[in-house]
Amino acid sequence: MNSETKIQENASQNSKNTGSGPSSSASVKMIAPILWLLFTVNLAYLLYFFPNVPEWHLGNIVRVNGFTLLIWTTVTFFSALVSSYAGNYLHGFRFHARFMKLCLGFTLSVMTFVVSENIFLLLFSWMVMGFIMSRLIGIDSEWAEAREASKYTQRYFLSGTLFLSLGVLILAFTSGTYSVDVMITLIQDLPQTTVLIAALCIIVAAIIQSAIYPFHRWLLSAMTAPTPASALMHAGFVNGAGILLALFASIFFASNTLNFLLIIGGLTAIVAQFTKLLQVNVKQRLACSTIAQMGFMIMQCGLGFFNAAVVHLILHGFYKAYLFLASGEEIALSKPQEPLKIRIKPLQALVVFFFGVLGAIFFAFLTGKGTELDSGIFLTLIVAITVGQATYNIVKERSLSISQKIILPMALFIAGIGIYALLYNGVTVLMKDMPMIAVPLPLSTVQIVFGVVFLIGFFIMKLGGYKSLPWLYVRLLNLSQPNKKSILMYKSKSL
Amino acid sequence: MSHQHILNSIEEASRVIGKTWPLYSFVTSNPLSGYEKTSFSKAVNSAKELLNARIFPEASIYRQAWEDGEINEKELLTLLRENGLDQSPDFYLRKMESQKRTEEKNPNHELDRIMAKWLAAFMDEGLAEWEMPGKKEGFYKAWRKLAKYDSELSIAQGIDVPKSPSEALLQILSGYSENEYTKILTYHLAALPGWTGYINYRVESNSAWQQKYPISLEDYLAVRLWIASHLKAHILPQSKNSDIDPTITNLQYIWLKAWEKSWQNQLVKTLKGESITTEPTKGTDPDPEAQMVFCIDTRSELIRRHVESKGNYETYGYAGFFGIAMDYNNLNDGLSRKSCPPILDSSYQVSEIPQTNKEGQLAAYERKNDNFRFIEYFLRRMKNMLPSAFGYVEGSGFYYGLSLLGRTLLPGFFYRFKAKRSTPHETVCEPKIERKNVEHDMSLSIPLEDKVAIVKSAFDLMGWKHFAPVVLFVGHGSHSANNPFGSSLDCGACAASPGRHNARMLAKLANIPTVRKTLADKYQINIPEETIFIGAEHNTTTDEIVIFDSEVPNSTREKLVQIKSDLLRAQQTATQDRLGISKDSIAVAQQKANDWGETRPEWGLAKNAGFIIAPRTLTKNYNLESRCFLHSYDWELDRTGKALEGIMQGPMVVTQWINNHYYFSTVDNDTFGGGSKITHNITGKFGVVQGNGGDLKMGLPLQSLQQSDHEPYHQPLRLSVLIKAPETMVNDILSRNENLKTLLDNEWIYLMVMDPLQDNEIKRYQKDMVWTPAMETSKNNDLLEKLMQPVEVDELSEVSI
Numbered sequence A: 001m002n003s004e005t006k007i008q009e010n011a012s013q014n015s016k017n018t019g020s021g022p023s024s025s026a027s028v029k030m031i032a033p034i035l036w037l038l039f040t041v042n043l044a045y046l047l048y049f050f051p052n053v054p055e056w057h058l059g060n061i062v063r064v065n066g067f068t069l070l071i072w073t074t075v076t077f078f079s080a081l082v083s084s085y086a087g088n089y090l091h092g093f094r095f096h097a098r099f100m101k102l103c104l105g106f107t108l109s110v111m112t113f114v115v116s117e118n119i120f121l122l123l124f125s126w127m128v129m130g131f132i133m134s135r136l137i138g139i140d141s142e143w144a145e146a147r148e149a150s151k152y153t154q155r156y157f158l159s160g161t162l163f164l165s166l167g168v169l170i171l172a173f174t175s176g177t178y179s180v181d182v183m184i185t186l187i188q189d190l191p192q193t194t195v196l197i198a199a200l201c202i203i204v205a206a207i208i209q210s211a212i213y214p215f216h217r218w219l220l221s222a223m224t225a226p227t228p229a230s231a232l233m234h235a236g237f238v239n240g241a242g243i244l245l246a247l248f249a250s251i252f253f254a255s256n257t258l259n260f261l262l263i264i265g266g267l268t269a270i271v272a273q274f275t276k277l278l279q280v281n282v283k284q285r286l287a288c289s290t291i292a293q294m295g296f297m298i299m300q301c302g303l304g305f306f307n308a309a310v311v312h313l314i315l316h317g318f319y320k321a322y323l324f325l326a327s328g329e330e331i332a333l334s335k336p337q338e339p340l341k342i343r344i345k346p347l348q349a350l351v352v353f354f355f356g357v358l359g360a361i362f363f364a365f366l367t368g369k370g371t372e373l374d375s376g377i378f379l380t381l382i383v384a385i386t387v388g389q390a391t392y393n394i395v396k397e398r399s400l401s402i403s404q405k406i407i408l409p410m411a412l413f414i415a416g417i418g419i420y421a422l423l424y425n426g427v428t429v430l431m432k433d434m435p436m437i438a439v440p441l442p443l444s445t446v447q448i449v450f451g452v453v454f455l456i457g458f459f460i461m462k463l464g465g466y467k468s469l470p471w472l473y474v475r476l477l478n479l480s481q482p483n484k485k486s487i488l489m490y491k492s493k494s495l
Numbered sequence B: 001m002s003h004q005h006i007l008n009s010i011e012e013a014s015r016v017i018g019k020t021w022p023l024y025s026f027v028t029s030n031p032l033s034g035y036e037k038t039s040f041s042k043a044v045n046s047a048k049e050l051l052n053a054r055i056f057p058e059a060s061i062y063r064q065a066w067e068d069g070e071i072n073e074k075e076l077l078t079l080l081r082e083n084g085l086d087q088s089p090d091f092y093l094r095k096m097e098s099q100k101r102t103e104e105k106n107p108n109h110e111l112d113r114i115m116a117k118w119l120a121a122f123m124d125e126g127l128a129e130w131e132m133p134g135k136k137e138g139f140y141k142a143w144r145k146l147a148k149y150d151s152e153l154s155i156a157q158g159i160d161v162p163k164s165p166s167e168a169l170l171q172i173l174s175g176y177s178e179n180e181y182t183k184i185l186t187y188h189l190a191a192l193p194g195w196t197g198y199i200n201y202r203v204e205s206n207s208a209w210q211q212k213y214p215i216s217l218e219d220y221l222a223v224r225l226w227i228a229s230h231l232k233a234h235i236l237p238q239s240k241n242s243d244i245d246p247t248i249t250n251l252q253y254i255w256l257k258a259w260e261k262s263w264q265n266q267l268v269k270t271l272k273g274e275s276i277t278t279e280p281t282k283g284t285d286p287d288p289e290a291q292m293v294f295c296i297d298t299r300s301e302l303i304r305r306h307v308e309s310k311g312n313y314e315t316y317g318y319a320g321f322f323g324i325a326m327d328y329n330n331l332n333d334g335l336s337r338k339s340c341p342p343i344l345d346s347s348y349q350v351s352e353i354p355q356t357n358k359e360g361q362l363a364a365y366e367r368k369n370d371n372f373r374f375i376e377y378f379l380r381r382m383k384n385m386l387p388s389a390f391g392y393v394e395g396s397g398f399y400y401g402l403s404l405l406g407r408t409l410l411p412g413f414f415y416r417f418k419a420k421r422s423t424p425h426e427t428v429c430e431p432k433i434e435r436k437n438v439e440h441d442m443s444l445s446i447p448l449e450d451k452v453a454i455v456k457s458a459f460d461l462m463g464w465k466h467f468a469p470v471v472l473f474v475g476h477g478s479h480s481a482n483n484p485f486g487s488s489l490d491c492g493a494c495a496a497s498p499g500r501h502n503a504r505m506l507a508k509l510a511n512i513p514t515v516r517k518t519l520a521d522k523y524q525i526n527i528p529e530e531t532i533f534i535g536a537e538h539n540t541t542t543d544e545i546v547i548f549d550s551e552v553p554n555s556t557r558e559k560l561v562q563i564k565s566d567l568l569r570a571q572q573t574a575t576q577d578r579l580g581i582s583k584d585s586i587a588v589a590q591q592k593a594n595d596w597g598e599t600r601p602e603w604g605l606a607k608n609a610g611f612i613i614a615p616r617t618l619t620k621n622y623n624l625e626s627r628c629f630l631h632s633y634d635w636e637l638d639r640t641g642k643a644l645e646g647i648m649q650g651p652m653v654v655t656q657w658i659n660n661h662y663y664f665s666t667v668d669n670d671t672f673g674g675g676s677k678i679t680h681n682i683t684g685k686f687g688v689v690q691g692n693g694g695d696l697k698m699g700l701p702l703q704s705l706q707q708s709d710h711e712p713y714h715q716p717l718r719l720s721v722l723i724k725a726p727e728t729m730v731n732d733i734l735s736r737n738e739n740l741k742t743l744l745d746n747e748w749i750y751l752m753v754m755d756p757l758q759d760n761e762i763k764r765y766q767k768d769m770v771w772t773p774a775m776e777t778s779k780n781n782d783l784l785e786k787l788m789q790p791v792e793v794d795e796l797s798e799v800s801i
């Protein structure tokens, strides 16, 4: 029974290696400035050339274009920020220097991934990305549960790499090229089944990375990572699927797998959003929220809007990084409260409807989505409901005056939709050289059925009927449990 | 076998677990409080056995102390020789270092994990929007209804889970003999000490959550034992093969004692020198410009030193709840919190009312509050609902990006920006005191005698006769960002609330003319008419002292100008001293207060080791390095010993709690402390778990105790109390208070007296009212009691190093 582990020994050796020697303290001090510098250079370059960022190739090995720079700027922003935060937060942590090095390594691996034109470079950097992330999850190697979590997540990431390799290599061998860009232009000429198999492999790789159901459990088991590492994970790693799918967008059109993305993304979005409601730990709640958001991102891809998915992954990164870094703020004395049931008056309903429609028109006008009868309508519909929900909460709030109730929704949706549209259009311009990244699909039965499912989800949540289903509670509770070995698996023996 | 018998066994077993306090009112209490009736060494040994805990400082801490000369060689050698240990200290140090902690698999892993899952779900205090169904019926019944759906238990059709906890316990325990009950129950309570400690807390405090969603240790044990038998987990504790060298524990205790003795010697030397040369000639200045009363908190020692050096100011130390046993009703969230020591029952309720002619301003303030509350609610709704969660992220993401930049790069700037613009409610409100728990035929207002008694007891306990024109009652509070342990840095005497409301309340009471008149007429306490009492707050993160002076007359306002500028200078030098930097120390402190990535905004009460109950003249000329609690006291004004008795019953016990908490959190941070902050995961709005989940953490985090993973900061020494009063007086008090004597006899704290009747000689309390001169090296052979086993020299030399 008492199987003692020898890892302790290793761990203490590790701690000696990464102790506070002169070299390690240098890496602690130097890495954040390096990352800020990288970010500044990227941003300056991007702004200087915007909107026409020149495309630049080095053989068929690497390629730099507007999209590359966009992702570079984003990822360096997150890692610079996280490393600054960690400068204080991890002060005195025995693996602080290792954290900083991994942070830099992670940034470089993502940068390599988006710049890769050669498939081997692409696959290698994808693998390194996952490898580094699992190292961050298990960075405290003296903590047995963290080691278990690290091993567990590593298995997911390796499988992801395996599927991606399979998909890409199939395409490479049938098309006879190792260049991603060339390969994509040849897609139309490849046999249908080959493309389908390749597309499915790439999709599996993507949804493993994005912790989409049924591959969600690794993300719920990753809280052994220090908080800043989690911020980096949720802002810069899980959304890697969005980048991957955008790079290979044409394949999903060719293989007719967009509906598959739509369904798996949409279902995950709904289920995870419900699961989020019952979480009692802050970080698990954030993880469920991320899973839902990633589901939504995949859904956007499934509707043909890969550019919208990219905007979403960036904005979600800001949002989630912030919430993780502030995750210590949730301690508060409170008292049990019955949920308020306030009926909405007809006039208020009218205001809600009016603002919803207004929001939708404003959104459609600025982004061009939903102006025609195609898949873009769904995205506009979501905006309309969101604006409606915001307005609903505002008009029924008693502490606000009438004028506040009119002005507030206006101000909010102009600020929100305005800035979104600005970014959306900016990103679309930067991605304009990439094939098939914003192709609205004609309305299909699958989409409409799915739209209805989504609306049903909305109404169930709105009316709160789910709360009277104990079996659903337990089902979702168990669905969101972390890997067993990463909790209470070990005991320490005292002296 | 009866239900009552089981309940009795639970009662007995529950002594082994402490109380886990919620982090929103983090009371630093002794995790082994259930053992205070037994000796320290026995208590720690039981804890070690049950919880697998470390009970003495690690060898590395001893090494550091040894190398820094904190452990006196002579004291150490004496203790070692008395116990038949003849080798050199270095030899024993290396012997202690040769022991490493090892990991082993948790034999009840699955059981512990499933219990943690359900406990976290049930005890949530509003973090989840969708609460565990059936919670109102209590833990056992709610769990029972859900258990059949739990695939991790796979309860087959036809298996019936008992209807009530008592049935379940009877059913499981019927397979065991009655004398095994306590053993079984203890084992299962100790399996998740953090969670069971929180059940303890809920039951005892009977919080609003407990009233609505009851849980008891019986519920817990019933669920746990039923699952254990269902999963065929261990119900009886496994016999342990003790492969740990018992001599190590003995050595550790000897080193601890030597270290404590060395520290006491140092303190005695310091105070001895002082009391001979400076008393009474260098007493207080005859007419101080202002007097300030600070909490006994160790952090006050630093700020008092710096304030005193800036002008003719006299300072006092008093328990930070300022003698008012009250709950405080917070204006911002409308909730009432305890604001006096947890050992006291609150008799008063204090709330805020508008100052004269400021009703309008208060209404505006409350409107702003409502708006903030609405924004919070609004954001939560938007984030939780489908599909607004997605639209919300897209619309607001950019603004989160901007906040990320601002909070990470410019925390100090935003601190000053916010400080400038905010108008605290203290500028428009005044505190109002009422009776708590009144029968309906009684009035809420409190009688004059109560008010007089509160004010009088402050002056009595502090030994205070002459009053300056301005008297500040300075409570203290800590300000830090993104810190789940924020309340652990607030005032321990106010049950981990900031003390400023108590300070303002006392000031208001002391300013009432009828109170002053009664004090003068009845008790000959003459407060000059010009004297005005004002509440204030010492911000312990920035060392700023904010004076709540919105109601003072203009004549006083002029005097305050000078005082405020002196306090600003005191802030400057105090932060320089505390942070060890000479430039921009205030800005650095402000940055620490508002930096969301800062895990050590301040050190709280770390390094506490002593409690001095004496007039300030005794300590005034010394830098005690924020290691001592200081209570003002003058025995000559307290011939009956009544005041001293109050101090020993109240503040001394609270400081012992604090000190023991720091001790245990330091010696085993994973078991008794909070572990490292960097992987904390807040659960249920009241606590933290580590990483993916598991047991609730019960104590201070590593970052409050250590400078880094390797370098200690707090020195785990038991509290040494020093009282300046005649030995006979202290003996009288001890003989009247069995519980205090027990604490001392069981060595949870040390006591020394400086006897003014015997030429200020300092003596140490030994045991059973025996006192010995403090500077004598210990010769007491039963010091180490039965913990000590004879050490065989052969065995020692075999240890390979």
Ligand SMILES: [Zn+2]
Residues within 6 Å of the ligand: B295, B296, B297, B319, B320, B321, B476, B490, B491, B492, B493, B494, B499
């Ligand atoms: Zn205090």
